[in-house]
Amino acid sequence: MVLPEVYLHIQGAQYKRLITATEGLAAITTAIVHPCDALSLGGALEAGRRGLIQPVLVGPKARILAAAQAGESLTSIEIIDAPHSHAAAAMAVAMVRSGKVSALMKGALHTDELMEAVVNAELGLRTERRMSHVYALDVPTYPKPLLVTDAAINIYPDLAHKRDIVQNAIDMMQSLGVTCPKVALLSAVETINPHITSTLDAAALCKMADRGQIQGGMIEGPLAFDNAISAKAAAEKGIRSQVAGEADILVAPDLEAANMIAKQLIYLAGADAAGIVLGARVPIILTSRADSLLSRLASCALAKRYLDHQTGIRS
Structure with missing residues (x-):
C-alpha cells in the first residue's frame, strides 16, 4: 500500500520569522x-x-x-x-x-x-532602474521563501526590463540573508526554441549574468515551472543545474504568467503572499484587499529589511 505524502506546515511561519528578524532595526x-x-x-x-x-x-x-x-x-x-x-x-x-x-x-x-x-x-x-513587483510567498509545500516576479507592474517586459526585474528580485532576496539566490527564468519548456520568445530571453539573460550585467545571483533558464521547483522533475528530464529544483526566485515571462503563478500558489497551495515594488527611489508596499494582517505586516518587514540592506551597501 502506498501511503499519501504528509506535509507539516505552520501557516505563516516564515513570515513570523521575517518579522521577528526586523526587531533590531x-x-x-x-x-x-x-x-x-x-x-x-x-x-x-x-x-x-x-x-x-x-x-x-x-x-x-x-x-x-x-x-x-x-x-x-x-x-x-x-x-x-x-x-x-x-x-x-x-x-x-x-x-x-x-x-x-x-x-x-x-x-x-x-x-x-x-x-x-x-x-x-x-x-x-x-530611477535608472525599471520598477518591478516582487511577491514573497510562504508556500506550505516548499521548504523556503519563494519570490515570484513581476506580477503587477510590467505587462510584457522586454529584455532590458527583464534584466532589471531579475536584479530587483536578487537585491530583495539578498536583503533577506540569501547571499547568492538561485534564479529560475521560466518558460513553457527547458530548451531554447526560436518560436518561444521567453526561451530566447532566458538564454540572453544567462549570458548577461555571465558578463556581469546582472549581479549577485545564480541564474538558470529557460526552465519550466516543474523543474524549477522540483528536483525530482529536473532529474527525470536530465537537467543538471544548481538552480533546478532549488529556486529562490521565479521570473515569469510576463505579468499574466507571474500573476497566475502567484494566485494559484495562494489559492490552491495555501500560500501566504507579501508584496513590494522595487526600483523606485523608495520601496513601495503594495498590499491587496485580500491580504491578511500577517501578509501586510510581512510586506512592511520586507521594506524594512530591504532599506536596511541598501543602507549597508551604500555605507
Whole structure:
C-alpha cells in the first residue's frame, strides 16, 4: 500500500520569522496612501505598533478617522489631509522627494492611482532602474521563501526590463540573508526554441549574468515551472543545474504568467503572499484587499529589511 505524502506546515511561519528578524532595526517612516477603510488603516497601525513602520496617514482626514475601529486612537499619528485618492498619492510621492518618508504603502485606492503618481516623469520616483513587483510567498509545500516576479507592474517586459526585474528580485532576496539566490527564468519548456520568445530571453539573460550585467545571483533558464521547483522533475528530464529544483526566485515571462503563478500558489497551495515594488527611489508596499494582517505586516518587514540592506551597501 502506498501511503499519501504528509506535509507539516505552520501557516505563516516564515513570515513570523521575517518579522521577528526586523526587531533590531529602526522603524521606517512610511506614508500610508489613502487608508480610508478599516483593513488598510488597521494593518498600518498594527505595523506601527510592532515597530515595523512609523506611519504617516495621507488622505481625507474625516474618512481616515471614520475608518478607525472602536478603541483605536489616532491622536499620536500624523495625518496629512488630502481631498481624494489622487491627491493623496501625489502628496505622498512629494513627501518622499522631500525626504520626509522612506517608504510608501498602498491603502484603499487602486494600484494604478498610486503608480501614476510614482512613475510621473517630472514629479515621480523613477530611477535608472525599471520598477518591478516582487511577491514573497510562504508556500506550505516548499521548504523556503519563494519570490515570484513581476506580477503587477510590467505587462510584457522586454529584455532590458527583464534584466532589471531579475536584479530587483536578487537585491530583495539578498536583503533577506540569501547571499547568492538561485534564479529560475521560466518558460513553457527547458530548451531554447526560436518560436518561444521567453526561451530566447532566458538564454540572453544567462549570458548577461555571465558578463556581469546582472549581479549577485545564480541564474538558470529557460526552465519550466516543474523543474524549477522540483528536483525530482529536473532529474527525470536530465537537467543538471544548481538552480533546478532549488529556486529562490521565479521570473515569469510576463505579468499574466507571474500573476497566475502567484494566485494559484495562494489559492490552491495555501500560500501566504507579501508584496513590494522595487526600483523606485523608495520601496513601495503594495498590499491587496485580500491580504491578511500577517501578509501586510510581512510586506512592511520586507521594506524594512530591504532599506536596511541598501543602507549597508551604500555605507
